[in-house]
Amino acid sequence: MTMDNGQWTMDNEMQRQQGTSVRLDSVGKDWDPKILVFACQYCTYAGADLAGLSRLQYPTTTRVIRVPCSGRTNPQFVIRAFQKGFDGVLVAGCHPGDCHFSTGNYFTRRRYLLMTRLMEFVGMDPRRFRVCWISGSEGPKFQQVVTELTDAIRPLGPNHKLRDTELSSLVGGIGR
Amino acid sequence: MKKVGVFVCHCGTNIAQTVNCEQLAEAAKTLPGVAYSTEYKYMCSDPGQTMIKKAIEEHNLDRVVVAACSPRMHEATFRKCVNGAGLNPYLLEIANIREQCSWVHSDKTKATAKAEDLIRMAVAKALKNEKLTPSVIPIHKRALVIGGGIAGIQAALDIADTGYQVDLVEREPSIGGKMAQIDKTFPTMDCSACILTPKMVDAAQHPNITIIAYSEVEKVEGYVGNFDVTIRRKATCVDPVKCTGCGLCSQKCPSKTDSEFECNMSQRPAIYSPFPQAIPNKPVIDQEACRYFKTGKCKICQKICASDAVNFEDQDELVTIRYGAIVVATGYSLYDYNQYGEYGYGQYPDVISGLDFERLVNASGPTMGKIKRPSDGQEPKTVVFIKCVGSRDANRGHDYCSRACCMYTAKHATMVRDKIKDSQAVVFYMDIRTPGKNYEEFYLRAVEEYGVTYVRGRVSRIYMESGNLIVQGEDTILGTQILVVADMVVLATAMEAQPDAAEFARKIGITFDQNNFFNEAHPKLRPVETFSAGIYLAGACQGPKDIPDSVAQAGAAAAKVVALLSKDEMATEPIVAEVNTNHCSGCGFCVPVCPYKAISLKTLTERVHGSVAWGPAGKEITRQVAEVNKGLCQGCGACTVNCRSGALDLLGFTNEQILAEVDSL
Ligand SMILES: Cc1cc2nc3c(=O)[nH]c(=O)nc-3n(C[C@H](O)[C@H](O)[C@H](O)COP(=O)(O)OP(=O)(O)OC[C@H]3O[C@@H](n4cnc5c(N)ncnc54)[C@H](O)[C@@H]3O)c2cc1C
Numbered sequence: 153m154t155m156d157n158g159q160w161t162m163d164n165e166m167q168r169q170q171g172t173s174v175r176l177d178s179v180g181k182d183w184d185p186k187i188l189v190f191a192c193q194y195c196t197y198a199g200a201d202l203a204g205l206s207r208l209q210y211p212t213t214t215r216v217i218r219v220p221c222s223g224r225t226n227p228q229f230v231i232r233a234f235q236k237g238f239d240g241v242l243v244a245g246c247h248p249g250d251c252h253f254s255t256g257n258y259f260t261r262r263r264y265l266l267m268t269r270l271m272e273f274v275g276m277d278p279r280r281f282r283v284c285w286i287s288g289s290e291g292p293k294f295q296q297v298v299t300e301l302t303d304a305i306r307p308l309g310p311n312h313k314l315r316d317t318e319l320s321s322l323v324g325g326i327g328r
Numbered sequence: 329m330k331k332v333g334v335f336v337c338h339c340g341t342n343i344a345q346t347v348n349c350e351q352l353a354e355a356a357k358t359l360p361g362v363a364y365s366t367e368y369k370y371m372c373s374d375p376g377q378t379m380i381k382k383a384i385e386e387h388n389l390d391r392v393v394v395a396a397c398s399p400r401m402h403e404a405t406f407r408k409c410v411n412g413a414g415l416n417p418y419l420l421e422i423a424n425i426r427e428q429c430s431w432v433h434s435d436k437t438k439a440t441a442k443a444e445d446l447i448r449m450a451v452a453k454a455l456k457n458e459k460l461t462p463s464v465i466p467i468h469k470r471a472l473v474i475g476g477g478i479a480g481i482q483a484a485l486d487i488a489d490t491g492y493q494v495d496l497v498e499r500e501p502s503i504g505g506k507m508a509q510i511d512k513t514f515p516t517m518d519c520s521a522c523i524l525t526p527k528m529v530d531a532a533q534h535p536n537i538t539i540i541a542y543s544e545v546e547k548v549e550g551y552v553g554n555f556d557v558t559i560r561r562k563a564t565c566v567d568p569v570k571c572t573g574c575g576l577c578s579q580k581c582p583s584k585t586d587s588e589f590e591c592n593m594s595q596r597p598a599i600y601s602p603f604p605q606a607i608p609n610k611p612v613i614d615q616e617a618c619r620y621f622k623t624g625k626c627k628i629c630q631k632i633c634a635s636d637a638v639n640f641e642d643q644d645e646l647v648t649i650r651y652g653a654i655v656v657a658t659g660y661s662l663y664d665y666n667q668y669g670e671y672g673y674g675q676y677p678d679v680i681s682g683l684d685f686e687r688l689v690n691a692s693g694p695t696m697g698k699i700k701r702p703s704d705g706q707e708p709k710t711v712v713f714i715k716c717v718g719s720r721d722a723n724r725g726h727d728y729c730s731r732a733c734c735m736y737t738a739k740h741a742t743m744v745r746d747k748i749k750d751s752q753a754v755v756f757y758m759d760i761r762t763p764g765k766n767y768e769e770f771y772l773r774a775v776e777e778y779g780v781t782y783v784r785g786r787v788s789r790i791y792m793e794s795g796n797l798i799v800q801g802e803d804t805i806l807g808t809q810i811l812v813v814a815d816m817v818v819l820a821t822a823m824e825a826q827p828d829a830a831e832f833a834r835k836i837g838i839t840f841d842q843n844n845f846f847n848e849a850h851p852k853l854r855p856v857e858t859f860s861a862g863i864y865l866a867g868a869c870q871g872p873k874d875i876p877d878s879v880a881q882a883g884a885a886a887a888k889v890v891a892l893l894s895k896d897e898m899a900t901e902p903i904v905a906e907v908n909t910n911h912c913s914g915c916g917f918c919v920p921v922c923p924y925k926a927i928s929l930k931t932l933t934e935r936v937h938g939s940v941a942w943g944p945a946g947k948e949i950t951r952q953v954a955e956v957n958k959g960l961c962q963g964c965g966a967c968t969v970n971c972r973s974g975a976l977d978l979l980g981f982t983n984e985q986i987l988a989e990v991d992s993l
Pocket of ligand 1: 657868
């Protein structure tokens with residue numbers, strides 16, 4: 153699936169129409185997937201704040217949950233986010249070697265290699281899930297990562313795989 | 329019923345221009361659990377805070393959500409505010425609708441919808457918030473300084489002067505560090521010993537300082553205020569109480585070995601003090617060099633000692649002492665230039681290091697202060713200095729600049745010109761870095777008054793030709809190759825971390841950077857603290873540093889120690905991991921995950937109530953469960969994810985709280 157200059161190729165659009173029962177208007181070109189970010193409070197949360205200070209714009213469908221350390225992010229939280237209808241999840245923390253808690257992000261790294269495998273195993277597109285390192289001084293990187301993730305998930309369409317059944321009809325639960 | 333109050337801040341127009349605050353406050357009223365909601369121009373201002381306090385009282389609120397700027401900005405402010413109204417500070421939540429909403433979006437409808445969600449999340453979390461109380465830990469009023477170089481000595485003196493007891497642990501037989509080996513010091517050229525040895529004596533005589541020399545830290549347990557440190561006192565074989573320090577034993581000792589203090593340029597006896605002004609001024613026996621320890625025969629020192637102080641049976645001794653705070657001042661070591669093939673792999677005796685040069689010009693050094701080259705004892709006429717050997721050289725050495733070398737090379741070159749008639753001093757350099765008070769002036773004096781020749785360029789090779797050292801380099805300013813026939817070459821070798829720095833850091837529980845220098849908690853704002861509360865840094869162990877900077881940092885570290893020790897007890901952050909012992913299976917997986925060694929297994933003895941899987945009712949059983957040391961736990965939560973039985977949770981960021989946030993959306 154490719155995206156040229158922000159335009160969706162026909163087969164994408166068709167695939168989406170055929171493959172899902174989602175209302176077309178909610179998955180059009182300007183449909184923004186809902187992204188949940190678990191941000192460590194020492195680096196990435198500070199980086200997100202810096203993006204704010206620098207007035208860097210990114211999609212309004214991004215939500216951030218503050219955790220003390222990326223290593224606090226239980227895979228259960230990620231799964232729950234998908235169940236609750238998020239289309240993508242990002243776990244972000246300090247760069248390796250910079251963890252405020254010295255080793256927390258190494259656990260994150262190892263854990264989420266496995267997490268990606270689990271995603272494949274249950275049949276979720278692993279591209280919906282990302283781990284990355286954003287420091288407190290990388291406001292532009294925060295903007296870039298959430299924007300890129302949003303762009304990368306858009307062609308995948310809404311997440312229907314792990315979503316709780318009663319939510320399936322409620323596309324666009326957030327950012328209404 | 330829990331009653332949440334929501335307070336929406338306009339932040340002037342910072343929030344209000346992209347988020348409809350009135351609409352937000354209205355919408356918040358409809359959220360489950362919300363009993364009251366309002367908006368105001370500046371929530372953090374005095375009237376804003378009063379408004380919150382009043383609302384808490386009037387509406388009996390027991391949870392507060394402030395929708396405003398980042399919690400990193402004003403969480404502390406609002407925690408204090410709700411506490412002022414009698415609420416536990418941890419019952420407050422912040423919805424970050426400024427940095428993470430109004431400032432990053434421009435579409436007012438979408439931004440307002442997002443802000444609504446952020447409030448929804450904060451309310452959901454707040455409903456699960458519980459009162460948290462900091463625990464109080466006692467502060468043991470004694471400090472430990474590890475490393476007795478200038479940084480350690482200064483830190484010990486500064487702490488001791490305020491009245492607290494300090495132990496200064498040094499692994500060599502004497503304190504003093506590298507500064508004791510240096511001859512004169514830039515930029516004033518005062519003699520190093522003249523300014524260092526009085527400080528060493530002050531430390532030795534200070535009623536609050538105990539010098540524990542020839543000793544190393546073996547183990548550190550505990551946490552801020554309560555470190556239990558095990559120190560290994562290496563066997564000195566000399567009873568420090570009986571010994572008068574007369575030095576007769578050293579004179580008569582028949583075993584000789586290279587003197588580390590003199591950079592192996594002269595010999596010392598096996599029973600020795602590293603240098604005449606050593607403190608403590610009691611010799612130790614180097615068992616590897618001692619004839620008695622090698623052959624079982626000799627004991628000359630014992631026979632001639634009038635005070636019967638020599639004891640060959642002496643053994644290493646382990647002592648455990650409790651400290652409230654620790655200063656690490658273990659200093660640096662020097663890059664081994666033998667790795668530079670083009671400088672002769674260390675095979676040319678007249679290619680020496682800067683520290684060797686310090687000993688060569690020192691009046692009490694191996695040559696009594698006459699600059700004589702090592703190979704034949706002749707006075708060198710042409711001395712070449714090469715800077716950045718192992719510094720700013722990613723290939724063979726380190727990326728970083730060692731900071732002191734430009735200055736000490738200028739110092740050395742000046743000394744050559746000063747002490748040797750008709751001499752030439754040629755310095756090869758990449759850049760000249762002299763950021764320090766009176767440093768540039770010092771360098772200019774070397775060039776203008778002392779006529780030192782500075783050549784900009786790298787030396788590509790040193791080789792021997794008919795008994796002479798030929799230094800082949802490039803003058804990048806003139807763009808020509810140059811050859812200098814040199815009598816001696818002095819290499820300004822990089823300052824690097826101690827070879828055992830990484831191991832040492834792990835032992836005491838601090839972190840180190842890519843070059844094995846110890847990490848400060850923040851490069852700008854917390855330069856002497858480490859990530860481990862109660863452990864501070866001073867001197868070159870944190871990064872290359874000259875003496876003025878080492879001393880300044882030592883003073884800063886001492887101030888931090890004193891601030892800590894001046895309290896009888898301290899409150900700890902209540903955001904720590906907690907074990908539900910009912911659920912804990914005692915598997916112990918959490919133990920190795922904790923970077924602070926805060927989790928251990930303990931045995932629980934309990935009587936079984938009702939019939940459970942592991943035993944009939946009424947039976948007394950013992951089982952293992954995890955236990956979190958609240959003083960050590962820093963609240964990262966790594967253990968909670970690892971816990972297989974779901975018994976571990978992080979207060980303030982519980983599974984329930986985070987899931988409530990996810991679920992609210
Ligand atoms: C050739 C040369 C010339 C210099 N000239 C000057 C100058 O003129 N002016 C100037 O300002 N600076 C000069 N410097 C820099 C100066 O040497 C340093 O700034 C200073 O020595 C740093 O002091 P320190 O206490 O941090 O470290 P150190 O002097 O290295 O002292 C560290 C001490 O800790 C001890 N130690 C190490 N590990 C342990 C352990 N695990 N347990 C117990 N003890 C331990 C060591 O034995 C040592 O005594 C020069 C440096 C060099 C190489």
